[in-house]
Amino acid sequence: MSFLESPPLSPSQGKGSSELTKNFNLPASNRQTISTPAEIIQLDFESLTALEGLSNQYSCLGVRFSGAIALQPSNPALARYSRSQVLMPVANLTGITVQFPCALNTAGASVMGSKPVVVTAFDANNDSIEKISTQVTYSISPSAEQFLPLPHNRLEVKGLNIVKLVFFSAAPFILDDLFFYQ
Template sequence: IEELRETTNGECLSCWGTAECNSNIVGLITSRVCLQLEDLKCFEIVDHQFRPYGITLKNAIALQPSNPAYPAPSGTKIIMAGPKNGWIEAKFSHPISALYCYITSSHPTIVSAYDQQNTILVTASTGGSNLATSDSKIPPNIPMKIEAANIYRVHFYAYDGQLTIADLCFEFEDRRIYW
Protein backbone atom coordinates (compact mmCIF):
# COMPACT_ATOMS: atom_id res chain seq x y z
CA ILE A 1 0.00 0.00 0.00
CA GLU A 2 1.40 3.31 -1.00
CA GLU A 3 0.25 6.64 0.27
CA LEU A 4 -2.13 8.66 -1.91
CA ARG A 5 -0.82 12.21 -2.09
CA GLU A 6 -3.59 13.88 -4.09
CA THR A 7 -7.18 13.32 -5.09
CA THR A 8 -8.50 14.18 -8.53
CA ASN A 9 -9.23 17.75 -7.41
CA GLY A 10 -5.73 18.31 -5.98
CA GLU A 11 -6.51 18.12 -2.24
CA CYS A 12 -3.81 16.48 -0.14
CA LEU A 13 -5.10 13.55 1.90
CA SER A 14 -2.12 12.06 3.71
CA CYS A 15 -4.31 9.74 5.79
CA TRP A 16 -5.48 7.80 2.74
CA GLY A 17 -3.84 4.70 1.31
CA THR A 18 -4.28 3.12 -2.11
CA ALA A 19 -4.21 -0.41 -3.42
CA GLU A 20 -5.01 -1.91 -6.80
CA CYS A 21 -7.79 -4.48 -6.90
CA ASN A 22 -9.17 -5.89 -10.17
CA SER A 23 -7.94 -2.79 -12.02
CA ASN A 24 -9.90 -0.50 -9.68
CA ILE A 25 -8.25 1.86 -7.23
CA VAL A 26 -9.39 1.54 -3.64
CA GLY A 27 -9.00 4.42 -1.18
CA LEU A 28 -8.84 3.32 2.46
CA ILE A 29 -9.57 5.92 5.13
CA THR A 30 -8.29 5.21 8.61
CA SER A 31 -9.11 8.05 10.94
CA ARG A 32 -7.86 8.42 14.50
CA VAL A 33 -9.12 11.36 16.52
CA CYS A 34 -7.48 12.47 19.78
CA LEU A 35 -9.26 15.14 21.78
CA GLN A 36 -7.23 18.27 22.48
CA LEU A 37 -8.27 19.36 25.96
CA GLU A 38 -5.72 22.11 26.54
CA ASP A 39 -7.85 24.82 24.88
CA LEU A 40 -10.82 24.14 27.17
CA LYS A 41 -11.37 26.38 30.18
CA CYS A 42 -11.20 24.89 33.66
CA PHE A 43 -14.64 23.79 34.85
CA GLU A 44 -16.05 24.15 31.34
CA ILE A 45 -18.88 21.71 30.65
CA VAL A 46 -17.71 19.50 27.80
CA ASP A 47 -20.50 18.33 25.53
CA HIS A 48 -20.63 19.70 21.97
CA GLN A 49 -17.10 21.16 21.61
CA PHE A 50 -15.81 18.12 19.72
CA ARG A 51 -18.95 17.50 17.62
CA PRO A 52 -17.11 18.50 14.40
CA TYR A 53 -14.81 15.54 15.09
CA GLY A 54 -17.71 13.11 15.51
CA ILE A 55 -18.09 12.92 19.30
CA THR A 56 -20.35 14.48 21.92
CA LEU A 57 -19.99 13.96 25.65
CA LYS A 58 -22.46 13.91 28.53
CA ASN A 59 -21.76 14.68 32.18
CA ALA A 60 -18.20 15.84 31.52
CA ILE A 61 -16.22 18.82 32.82
CA ALA A 62 -12.75 20.00 31.80
CA LEU A 63 -10.43 20.28 34.76
CA GLN A 64 -6.83 21.09 35.56
CA PRO A 65 -6.45 18.77 38.53
CA SER A 66 -5.28 20.29 41.79
CA ASN A 67 -5.89 17.07 43.72
CA PRO A 68 -2.72 14.93 43.48
CA ALA A 69 -4.89 11.80 43.53
CA TYR A 70 -5.91 12.56 39.92
CA PRO A 71 -2.74 13.44 37.97
CA ALA A 72 -2.84 14.32 34.26
CA PRO A 73 -0.71 11.84 32.29
CA SER A 74 0.15 14.44 29.63
CA GLY A 75 -0.72 18.10 29.27
CA THR A 76 -2.55 19.82 32.09
CA LYS A 77 -6.25 19.09 31.46
CA ILE A 78 -8.42 16.05 32.04
CA ILE A 79 -12.12 15.28 31.78
CA MET A 80 -13.94 14.68 35.06
CA ALA A 81 -17.41 13.23 35.56
CA GLY A 82 -19.69 16.08 36.50
CA PRO A 83 -21.92 17.57 37.60
CA LYS A 84 -22.98 14.05 38.65
CA ASN A 85 -20.35 11.72 40.10
CA GLY A 86 -19.41 8.41 38.62
CA TRP A 87 -20.26 8.43 34.92
CA ILE A 88 -19.36 9.94 31.57
CA GLU A 89 -20.90 9.07 28.22
CA ALA A 90 -19.50 9.50 24.71
CA LYS A 91 -21.70 9.30 21.60
CA PHE A 92 -20.33 9.09 18.07
CA SER A 93 -21.86 10.43 14.85
CA HIS A 94 -20.41 7.52 12.89
CA PRO A 95 -19.39 4.07 14.11
CA ILE A 96 -15.98 3.71 15.68
CA SER A 97 -13.91 0.56 16.00
CA ALA A 98 -11.64 1.47 18.91
CA LEU A 99 -11.39 3.84 21.87
CA TYR A 100 -8.28 4.56 23.95
CA CYS A 101 -7.87 6.65 27.09
CA TYR A 102 -6.38 6.81 30.57
CA ILE A 103 -8.67 6.40 33.58
CA THR A 104 -8.21 7.36 37.23
CA SER A 105 -11.07 6.70 39.63
CA SER A 106 -11.97 6.31 43.28
CA HIS A 107 -13.99 3.15 42.51
CA PRO A 108 -13.65 0.38 39.92
CA THR A 109 -14.66 1.75 36.52
CA ILE A 110 -16.61 -0.24 33.95
CA VAL A 111 -16.36 0.86 30.31
CA SER A 112 -19.18 -0.42 28.08
CA ALA A 113 -19.53 0.00 24.32
CA TYR A 114 -22.89 -0.14 22.53
CA ASP A 115 -24.05 -0.33 18.93
CA GLN A 116 -26.72 1.83 17.28
CA GLN A 117 -29.52 -0.40 18.65
CA ASN A 118 -28.13 0.03 22.19
CA THR A 119 -26.89 -3.58 22.31
CA ILE A 120 -23.79 -4.02 24.44
CA LEU A 121 -20.78 -4.99 22.34
CA VAL A 122 -17.90 -5.15 24.80
CA THR A 123 -17.04 -4.20 28.38
CA ALA A 124 -13.77 -3.60 30.16
CA SER A 125 -12.88 -2.72 33.76
CA THR A 126 -10.11 -0.99 35.64
CA GLY A 127 -10.35 -3.75 38.24
CA GLY A 128 -10.41 -1.37 41.19
CA SER A 129 -9.76 2.16 42.32
CA ASN A 130 -6.46 3.66 41.23
CA LEU A 131 -5.93 7.01 42.90
CA ALA A 132 -2.35 8.25 42.95
CA THR A 133 -2.55 8.89 46.70
CA SER A 134 -3.91 5.44 47.61
CA ASP A 135 -2.31 2.08 48.33
CA SER A 136 -3.91 0.62 45.21
CA LYS A 137 -1.87 -1.88 43.24
CA ILE A 138 -3.39 -0.35 40.11
CA PRO A 139 -1.52 2.79 39.02
CA PRO A 140 -3.32 6.05 38.26
CA ASN A 141 -4.04 6.76 34.60
CA ILE A 142 -4.46 3.10 33.76
CA PRO A 143 -4.61 2.66 29.98
CA MET A 144 -8.01 1.55 28.72
CA LYS A 145 -8.65 0.18 25.25
CA ILE A 146 -11.87 -1.20 23.83
CA GLU A 147 -12.29 -2.55 20.32
CA ALA A 148 -15.39 -3.74 18.48
CA ALA A 149 -17.16 -3.05 15.21
CA ASN A 150 -20.01 -0.52 15.05
CA ILE A 151 -19.52 1.29 18.37
CA TYR A 152 -21.87 4.28 18.59
CA ARG A 153 -21.84 4.93 22.34
CA VAL A 154 -19.37 4.35 25.20
CA HIS A 155 -20.39 4.59 28.85
CA PHE A 156 -17.84 4.98 31.69
CA TYR A 157 -19.29 4.06 35.09
CA ALA A 158 -17.50 4.31 38.46
CA TYR A 159 -20.30 3.47 40.95
CA ASP A 160 -20.87 7.10 42.03
CA GLY A 161 -17.15 7.58 42.64
CA GLN A 162 -14.91 10.27 41.19
CA LEU A 163 -13.81 9.50 37.64
CA THR A 164 -11.33 11.21 35.31
CA ILE A 165 -10.43 10.47 31.71
CA ALA A 166 -7.36 11.75 29.89
CA ASP A 167 -5.92 11.49 26.38
CA LEU A 168 -9.16 10.22 24.85
CA CYS A 169 -8.68 8.93 21.29
CA PHE A 170 -10.91 6.89 19.01
CA GLU A 171 -10.80 5.38 15.54
CA PHE A 172 -13.58 5.50 13.02
CA GLU A 173 -14.24 2.28 11.18
CA ASP A 174 -12.37 1.89 7.91
CA ARG A 175 -14.17 3.22 4.88
CA ARG A 176 -13.35 2.04 1.39
CA ILE A 177 -13.99 4.23 -1.61
CA TYR A 178 -13.65 2.87 -5.15
CA TRP A 179 -12.58 4.96 -8.15
Protein backbone atom coordinates in the same frame (compact mmCIF):
# COMPACT_ATOMS: atom_id res chain seq x y z
CA MET B 1 -10.44 23.53 19.81
CA SER B 2 -7.43 21.50 20.66
CA PHE B 3 -6.88 18.00 19.39
CA LEU B 4 -4.01 15.86 18.36
CA GLU B 5 -4.19 14.10 15.04
CA SER B 6 -1.87 11.18 14.54
CA PRO B 7 -0.61 10.09 11.16
CA PRO B 8 -2.55 7.31 9.45
CA LEU B 9 -1.67 3.74 10.34
CA SER B 10 0.02 1.56 7.80
CA PRO B 11 -2.03 -1.45 6.69
CA SER B 12 0.05 -3.69 8.94
CA GLN B 13 -0.70 -1.62 12.08
CA GLY B 14 -3.98 -2.90 13.34
CA LYS B 15 -7.45 -3.94 12.53
CA GLY B 16 -8.69 -0.37 11.91
CA SER B 17 -7.82 -0.55 8.23
CA SER B 18 -10.68 -1.08 5.86
CA GLU B 19 -10.40 -3.12 2.71
CA LEU B 20 -11.51 -1.85 -0.69
CA THR B 21 -11.66 -4.09 -3.71
CA LYS B 22 -11.17 -2.88 -7.26
CA ASN B 23 -13.29 -5.08 -9.47
CA PHE B 24 -12.82 -3.83 -13.06
CA ASN B 25 -14.92 -6.83 -14.23
CA LEU B 26 -11.99 -9.20 -13.64
CA PRO B 27 -12.32 -12.71 -12.23
CA ALA B 28 -12.08 -12.82 -8.41
CA SER B 29 -8.59 -14.33 -8.61
CA ASN B 30 -7.30 -11.26 -10.49
CA ARG B 31 -8.90 -8.52 -8.35
CA GLN B 32 -6.68 -6.10 -6.45
CA THR B 33 -7.20 -5.44 -2.75
CA ILE B 34 -6.10 -2.05 -1.47
CA SER B 35 -5.89 -1.24 2.25
CA THR B 36 -6.88 2.25 3.31
CA PRO B 37 -5.42 3.28 6.68
CA ALA B 38 -7.68 4.44 9.49
CA GLU B 39 -7.38 8.03 10.70
CA ILE B 40 -6.61 8.32 14.41
CA ILE B 41 -8.18 11.25 16.25
CA GLN B 42 -7.01 12.06 19.80
CA LEU B 43 -8.56 14.79 21.95
CA ASP B 44 -6.46 16.34 24.71
CA PHE B 45 -9.04 18.89 26.07
CA GLU B 46 -6.38 21.60 26.67
CA SER B 47 -8.42 24.34 24.97
CA LEU B 48 -11.35 23.97 27.37
CA THR B 49 -11.80 26.31 30.33
CA ALA B 50 -12.00 25.13 33.92
CA LEU B 51 -15.44 23.78 34.86
CA GLU B 52 -16.68 24.03 31.27
CA GLY B 53 -19.45 21.52 30.63
CA LEU B 54 -18.94 19.42 27.53
CA SER B 55 -21.53 18.75 24.86
CA ASN B 56 -20.89 19.67 21.22
CA GLN B 57 -17.45 21.34 21.43
CA TYR B 58 -15.91 18.54 19.36
CA SER B 59 -18.85 17.77 17.07
CA CYS B 60 -16.83 18.89 14.03
CA LEU B 61 -14.57 15.89 14.77
CA GLY B 62 -17.52 13.53 15.09
CA VAL B 63 -17.88 13.29 18.89
CA ARG B 64 -20.40 14.59 21.48
CA PHE B 65 -20.24 14.39 25.26
CA SER B 66 -22.71 14.33 28.13
CA GLY B 67 -22.13 14.26 31.88
CA ALA B 68 -18.60 15.74 31.71
CA ILE B 69 -16.85 18.91 32.85
CA ALA B 70 -13.29 20.06 32.22
CA LEU B 71 -10.91 20.76 35.09
CA GLN B 72 -7.28 20.78 36.21
CA PRO B 73 -6.85 18.32 39.10
CA SER B 74 -5.40 19.65 42.34
CA ASN B 75 -5.37 16.35 44.27
CA PRO B 76 -1.76 15.10 44.69
CA ALA B 77 -2.93 11.57 43.84
CA LEU B 78 -3.62 12.89 40.34
CA ALA B 79 -0.18 14.54 40.05
CA ARG B 80 0.34 13.27 36.51
CA TYR B 81 -2.46 15.58 35.34
CA SER B 82 -1.94 18.56 37.68
CA ARG B 83 -1.13 20.89 34.77
CA SER B 84 -3.43 19.33 32.21
CA GLN B 85 -7.06 19.90 31.41
CA VAL B 86 -8.99 16.64 31.86
CA LEU B 87 -12.62 15.54 32.03
CA MET B 88 -14.49 14.46 35.12
CA PRO B 89 -18.12 13.44 35.61
CA VAL B 90 -20.46 16.29 36.52
CA ALA B 91 -21.27 16.49 40.25
CA ASN B 92 -23.75 13.81 41.37
CA LEU B 93 -23.07 11.74 38.24
CA THR B 94 -20.81 8.71 38.05
CA GLY B 95 -20.33 8.50 34.31
CA ILE B 96 -19.36 10.25 31.09
CA THR B 97 -21.08 9.41 27.81
CA VAL B 98 -19.32 9.87 24.47
CA GLN B 99 -21.35 9.55 21.26
CA PHE B 100 -20.16 9.19 17.69
CA PRO B 101 -22.54 9.90 14.76
CA CYS B 102 -20.51 7.57 12.52
CA ALA B 103 -19.81 4.01 13.63
CA LEU B 104 -16.24 3.20 14.70
CA ASN B 105 -14.28 0.00 15.29
CA THR B 106 -11.85 1.20 18.00
CA ALA B 107 -12.07 3.88 20.69
CA GLY B 108 -10.80 4.57 24.19
CA ALA B 109 -9.17 6.98 26.61
CA SER B 110 -6.72 7.34 29.47
CA VAL B 111 -8.41 7.14 32.87
CA MET B 112 -7.41 7.47 36.49
CA GLY B 113 -9.52 6.72 39.57
CA SER B 114 -9.43 5.21 43.04
CA LYS B 115 -12.10 2.62 42.18
CA PRO B 116 -12.44 0.59 38.98
CA VAL B 117 -13.31 2.63 35.90
CA VAL B 118 -15.42 0.74 33.38
CA VAL B 119 -15.95 1.61 29.73
CA THR B 120 -18.80 0.02 27.80
CA ALA B 121 -19.15 0.30 24.01
CA PHE B 122 -22.61 0.29 22.41
CA ASP B 123 -23.85 -0.14 18.85
CA ALA B 124 -26.65 1.80 17.07
CA ASN B 125 -29.28 -0.50 18.65
CA ASN B 126 -27.92 0.42 22.11
CA ASP B 127 -26.67 -3.15 22.54
CA SER B 128 -23.46 -3.57 24.55
CA ILE B 129 -20.58 -4.65 22.29
CA GLU B 130 -17.68 -4.76 24.74
CA LYS B 131 -16.99 -3.83 28.37
CA ILE B 132 -13.58 -3.48 30.02
CA SER B 133 -12.43 -2.18 33.40
CA THR B 134 -9.33 -1.04 35.26
CA GLN B 135 -10.20 -3.74 37.87
CA VAL B 136 -8.24 -2.30 40.81
CA THR B 137 -9.30 -0.29 43.87
CA TYR B 138 -6.84 2.10 45.54
CA SER B 139 -7.06 3.73 48.92
CA ILE B 140 -6.33 7.43 49.23
CA SER B 141 -5.75 8.43 52.84
CA PRO B 142 -5.73 12.15 53.66
CA SER B 143 -3.55 11.39 56.69
CA ALA B 144 -0.81 9.76 54.61
CA GLU B 145 2.50 11.58 54.79
CA GLN B 146 3.22 10.99 51.15
CA PHE B 147 0.60 10.71 48.47
CA LEU B 148 1.17 7.97 45.96
CA PRO B 149 -0.15 8.87 42.53
CA LEU B 150 -3.01 6.78 41.21
CA PRO B 151 -2.12 4.55 38.29
CA HIS B 152 -2.78 5.78 34.79
CA ASN B 153 -4.78 3.28 32.71
CA ARG B 154 -5.55 3.17 29.02
CA LEU B 155 -8.92 1.60 28.25
CA GLU B 156 -9.52 0.59 24.63
CA VAL B 157 -12.60 -1.12 23.21
CA LYS B 158 -12.83 -2.80 19.85
CA GLY B 159 -15.95 -3.94 18.10
CA LEU B 160 -17.99 -3.44 15.00
CA ASN B 161 -20.14 -0.32 14.78
CA ILE B 162 -19.32 1.48 18.05
CA VAL B 163 -21.52 4.60 18.29
CA LYS B 164 -21.41 5.25 22.04
CA LEU B 165 -19.00 4.82 24.96
CA VAL B 166 -20.00 5.09 28.60
CA PHE B 167 -17.22 5.56 31.18
CA PHE B 168 -18.42 4.76 34.72
CA SER B 169 -17.02 4.41 38.24
CA ALA B 170 -18.38 4.24 41.79
CA ALA B 171 -15.95 7.05 42.71
CA PRO B 172 -14.82 10.23 40.95
CA PHE B 173 -12.40 9.63 38.09
CA ILE B 174 -10.67 11.60 35.37
CA LEU B 175 -10.56 10.96 31.65
CA ASP B 176 -7.99 12.32 29.18
CA ASP B 177 -6.69 11.69 25.68
CA LEU B 178 -9.86 10.27 24.18
CA PHE B 179 -8.96 8.53 20.93
CA PHE B 180 -10.87 6.87 18.13
CA TYR B 181 -10.27 5.59 14.62
CA GLN B 182 -12.32 7.14 11.86
